[in-house]
Amino acid sequence: MDFYALSKLNGTVVFYMGLENLSNIVSGFMKNEKSPDTPCAVISHGGYPDQVVVASSLENILKDIEGKNIKSPSLIVIGDVVKLRSRLNFFENKSLFGKNIVVTRARAQASSLVSALKDHGANVIEVPAIEIKQINIELLSKEINNLQKYSHIIFTSTNAVKIFMDNLLKIKDVRSLGNIKIFAIGDGTAAKLMEYGIKADFVPSSFVAETLFEEIKDFLKHSDKILMPRALKSRSFLKDKLSEICETVEVFIYDTVIGTIGEYEKEILKNKIDYITFTSSSTVENFIKLIDSETLENIRNARIISIGPITTKTAENNGLNVYKQSEIYNIENLINTILNDLEK
Structure with missing residues (x-):
């Protein structure tokens, strides 16, 4: 490598994957009268969360990287641009x-x-x-074909929304939900519904089944009928409490497997x-x-x-x-x- 020519450059010199040759690089510049005070930095794993940067001078860089967990892949930067590190260092901040x-x-x-x-x-x-596994799709399709008998649908998770809506759209369209009140536990669940163009009629103030029940129980009538498409391992609380007021049909449409x-x-x-x-x-x-x-x-x-x-x-x-x-x-x-x- 022509260190004489590189030493006479006024700009920045960058070496890719040069960590193992750092001592040779430093020696090459120093022998060709590059100022020992020239700023020099070594950047290990640049742009990654385990990034390590050591900014020093050409004379001291070998000593300063000792014990700093500098590993390949690394960049070696030589030149005044290293002085800008404190101003441009957004990543580590x-x-x-x-x-x-x-x-x-x-x-x-x-x-x-x-x-x-x-x-x-x-x-x-x-x-x-966990992995999400759809189950009971035939049973779900049956309930989708009989949506007219339901007054409410309660979604308790984004998974339930996705599986229900994807299967609904294979058979019907969102207009089939027109007269049904849609409840969603959690703003994430409500946001998932919005992806399908459906705004939840009600989202409880706290995103747990107990709060949903307390906040809707006084508005439900004995003649109402609720559909709950949900996970196999869901807690029984909501189904049990709603069933004391009106008919509630629970359809397990997915399971969380290991x-x-x-x-x-x-x-x-x-x-x-x-x-x-x-x-x-x-x-x-x-x-x-x-x-x-x-x-x-x-x-x-x-x-x-x-x-x-x-x-x-x-x-x-x-x-x-x-x-x-x-x-x-x-x-x-x-x-x-x-x-x-x-x-x-």
Whole structure:
């Protein structure tokens, strides 16, 4: 390499994948009378949550990167542009930069949570503890063909909305819901309905079955008939209480089955975990089944964030200490719970 020519350049010199040759690079510049005070930086894993940057000078860079966990792939930057690091360093100033956060939600559901955490700089470790499996579709189709007999439909999750609506649209269209009151537990569920052009008639003030029941019971009549398409493992509370007032038909249209965990994720989970998020009782129970005792002990040292009281109770019943619970039981506030914790 022509270090003489490179040393005479007034601009910036960048070496890709040059970490193993850093001593040769430094020596080459110094021998060709490049000022030892020339700014120099090494960037390891640039643009990733485990990014490490060491800014120094040509003379001191070899000494300064010692013990700094600098690994390949790395960039070596030589020139005055390194002086701008303090002004341009937005990435490492993100709220969750360097934090390892485990997401246990089903992969198909996790995109909004994962994207938001990554936008805040987190290193997200996806361990989908559950997978969504449609069931009883013939029975669902039968009820869809008899929607006229229902006065209300209650949706308790985004999964229920998606499976119900996708199957409805194979047979009919949204006009078949015209005279039916639509209730949704949670603003995420209501937002999913809006994707199909349906605005929920009612969303409870707190996103749990108990609150929904308390807030609608006085408006229901004995002549009403309610359809509840929901998960197989749903709690019976809502069905039992509504049935005391009017006929309530529960159709189990999906099941949450245990997910899978790869060898890479198994190893990562043995390292330091800052936060682990649980968004349902199923994610708690299945996650525990997926990991070994060593990993479980490591997880106990992490800050466990729960989306709501039912999930919290399940975690505690399984021997986990919940660090914090979202004040409002949705994904947005789950993320805010982590962000607010770091601001303290």
